Amino acid sequence: MKRVLLKVSGEVLMGSREFGIDLETVSRVGTEIAEAAAAGYQISLVIGGGNFFRGVAGAARGMDRVAADHIGMLATVMNALAMQQVLQKLDVDARVLSAIPMPTVCEPFVRDRALKHLSQGKIVLFAAGTGNPFFTTDTAAALRAAEMRCDVLLKGTSVDGIYSADPKTDPHATRYDRLTYMDVLSRDLKVMDAAAITLARDNRIPVIVFSIRTQGALKSVLAGSGRCTMVTA
Numbered sequence: 001m002k003r004v005l006l007k008v009s010g011e012v013l014m015g016s017r018e019f020g021i022d023l024e025t026v027s028r029v030g031t032e033i034a035e036a037a038a039a040g041y042q043i044s045l046v047i048g049g050g051n052f053f054r055g056v057a058g059a060a061r062g063m064d065r066v067a068a069d070h071i072g073m074l075a076t077v078m079n080a081l082a083m084q085q086v087l088q089k090l091d092v093d094a095r096v097l098s099a100i101p102m103p104t105v106c107e108p109f110v111r112d113r114a115l116k117h118l119s120q121g122k123i124v125l126f127a128a129g130t131g132n133p134f135f136t137t138d139t140a141a142a143l144r145a146a147e148m149r150c151d152v153l154l155k156g157t158s159v160d161g162i163y164s165a166d167p168k169t170d171p172h173a174t175r176y177d178r179l180t181y182m183d184v185l186s187r188d189l190k191v192m193d194a195a196a197i198t199l200a201r202d203n204r205i206p207v208i209v210f211s212i213r214t215q216g217a218l219k220s221v222l223a224g225s226g227r228c229t230m231v232t233a
Contacts, residue, residue, distance in 0.1 A: 001151045001222065003042040003118065006033065007141035008156045010048035010079055012212050020051060021082050029156075030086035032218045037092060037123055041222060044114070044124040044148055046141040047083060049075025055133070069133035073100060076137060080127040081106065087123055094123040099131030099140070111147050118148060138192040142199035153205050154221060155192065156212025161229035162191045179231050191229075200231070207231040 008029065015022030037043050052075035058068030080096045087094035095117050096106035107113065109126065117124050129140040138155075145153045162184070165173040176183075181201035185194055191209055200207050210221050210228035220226030 005145040010050035047079040073128040080125040099128040138196040142196040146203040160211040
């Protein structure tokens with residue numbers, strides 16, 4: 001693996017808080033990303049916005065789904081900017097590219113520009129999802145991984161892999177070391193939405209799910225020794 005896309009859920013950035021950004025957690029994750037970049041990996045990121053707002057949840061409470069999704073997209077921009085600040089303090093050149101143009105805040109997403117940044121060793125943070133409502137940040141991550149010709153899509157979550165059920169609520173949930181794309185789709189495993197898994201499958205991009213909350217997990221997974229679940233053909 002040389003070029004990787006790391007998807008981090010917004011909830012991870014909360015740390016032990018109930019809402020928003022825990023700067024200590026962002027700093028720890030950012031340090032691990034910087035170390036991976038220093039080791040020679042070309043890294044891009046997609047960060048969710050669930051620590052601020054979820055479009056689906058907002059729609060369920062009576063908001064228009066399109067407006068709710070747009071709010072969620074803006075939440076991902078805030079998270080990306082926070083991570084960019086941490087990386088820049090570590091003397092790492094990081095660029096935020098948004099699918100929704102906001103030139104006074106960050107760069108607009110242009111594929112060729114993103115590829116150039118990666119080839120120059122810069123870390124690229126993709127914000128605002130796909131720029132369209134009804135698509136999750138998981139789908140955005142799979143899409144960007146395909147566009148950037150990434151070797152792997154890493155999903156950093158709060159659990160150490162994919163389970164048959166939520167291990168937080170079901171003590172009998174089974175953990176998997178390896179699955180196929182069709183396993184995830186046919187068993188309706190909730191690690192990523194169907195569109196994201198299908199995009200990864202069609203572009204032959206392996207998906208690795210691991211716990212980003214575990215210190216050092218990113219380095220271990222990149223080295224091939226970390227505790228995780230791998231999804232392939």
